[in-house]
Amino acid sequence: MARYLEERGILHDSGVWAKFLLVLPALLLVSGLFIGLFTSRDVRPEAFLATAMVSAAALLPMCGTVVIGVIACAGFIGLMVEFDALQDATACSELATLVAIAVFAVFLNRLLDRRAHQLVQVRSVAEIAQLAVLHPIPRHLGHVALETLYVSAAAEARIGGDLYEAIRTPHSVRLLIGDVRGKGLLAVQTAAMLLSAFREAAHDAPDLPQLARRLERSMSRNASQYPGLPGSEISERFITALLAEVPDDEPVVRTVTCGHPPPLLMRRGEVRELQLADPSPPLNLGMLVGDEYHVDLAPFHPGDQLLLYTDGVTETRDRYGCFYPLAQRIRLWNGERPRQLLEHLHRDLIAYSGGDLDDDVAVLVARRRPSFESEIGL
Template sequence: MTALTLALIVLITVVDILSPPDIHLGPLLIVAPALTASFAGARATTGVALIAFAALTVIGSVRDSLTSANIETQLSAQVLVSVLIIGLRVLRDRHERELARVRSVSEAAQRVLLRPLPERIGPLHLASVYLAAEAEAQVGGDLYAAARTAIGTRLLVGDVRGKGLSSLGDAALLLGAFRAAAHLHADLPDLAAYLDGSVCWDLAQLAEQSRQARLARQAALRPGSPEAVDEGGESFITAVLLDIPDDGSLVRLIDCGHPPPLLLRPEGITVLAARHPAPPLGLGELAPAEYQVETFAFRPGDRLLIYTDGVIEARDAQHRFYPLIERVIAWQADRPTALLHRLRRDLLAHVGGRLDDDAAMVVVERLP
């Protein structure tokens, strides 16, 4: 592209010199640094601007005197516009460097908080995909984690109320609590109760901090001024907990207000809807839950697709929801990683490239 702009400078210079005296093409030389700024950095743009200025000087010396009012005006205008273009390119370079730093921090946070699921854990093959709704973010309120226990594998897939970076703290809390307790509680209901208690305690602390901050704001208000409105609301986390023993052909599940997983088999798809769903985590103090384990067959070769509501609630331009089951029926013969790649591309195409909510999907296959 730089060679193209240099060729453009040479072309404009030659044509201008050979043109009749009343035709002036020299001002068109400003196009060269403007084009360079669209694909190159400030240094390259400055270099092309200097070459364009030199070409305009050559045109002026050949066709007219450099001290004429016409050439002086063209040279002055060339300098002013070139300085403006270079300045805008410098600002863009600075913004791109800042954006690169943000991306690096986001990637580091993702590696620490949302650790990649292992491709193989026990007799299971895992694959996952995460799509954050927040611009330039790679993590948000959706979460997943896996842990080995003495008898098998435990999985957690959850969705914090809200989206993007604002829900990152609650996601970090739940993931930390799961990783610390997954191998300590033998029973799945005990683990669910522990996670609910952890979330409730953290949300209570946040609510108290919010109350103190609200009181401080109200105390700072002048008499007669309108009171501050508390924009906070209920916080909770929907989640599904799965216990998959190494020996056997079943999966145990507790659904805490989360979309039901899909069981994929060659003969069809089954929605693993819980008969006794529990409330989302974080609402235990309002409605104490009795966690009941649901048991489903999960034989070698079977696959589970676990997802968050950001997938099934994604809408296209006509406000139609994403038809997840239809897509999975068409592609369920693919391997787990290939299936998720297809779903990711199709989901983004469905919404026009930008999700309104975080979305996560996990595929679990029991190997022969």
């Protein structure tokens, strides 16, 4: 039954609040019958009975709505018999009103069921479209173990522009995480352009600055040639992105950031944010402010983990409006492998936000595997 409320977009968890909503129509019905039976005749129960039927239409399936409506009308007739009011014009008028409300509740329940079914279909199409853009990433690329997390915003059936990718080159593993400004089809179109450019350029660009320049040129060219949807001016289609490279022969990680949040490095119980000496502008804005890209270098030894994320993680708020303290929370699970780490993070984000994430979330975790793990295929 709690899943029924989720499909209707009324609730996003199955806790105490969900259980209360499911029994609310019955509570209103019982309260109305109690008031009608045990209080003075000047206190009318119709308001409770009508509210019970309307709330059943919003919260219960069709069978529950019908049962509540039948009991409410039958109960009111029983009250009329009890107080010898079958010939009372006012009571008969009130009964007719309750019957009309019961019929309306059934009609309303049917409309809400159709809307919920359409919403489920739209969400399904959105997920398929997102997966078409975000290809599954292998769990192992050479000496790097990878895991990803993507969570669509729960409030709406929408697709966004959060993206990630990992490519194995002859001498390294190259990673990308990004966030397109805006939502909807335009964001997906822009994300698809960037991912296509990265998958092509990552193999032969000699270094990360050259890779970033090629992505910048590709995005600018595509944005000008394919303006897309109305309101899609080039200046409005920028992408924050972070490029990372884990070379085969050096225990380091190189990063280039283009207006994107810095990654977190996890090592032996320590979690630290990688310092960015000279951040570059988001992609598709290089033509306006220059395309100089600075490489940041950090040690990345076997067993170390790198967490790349979009701002949907750090901008998640609790009920007091406080942002999610990512670095602080990640310390709790620092010893976990990537898959378990992301499972903990996912559950914690849902709990922290009260089950109401208002932005898409994308996370990529890369772990440099010790040589013995690579040899035995762990």
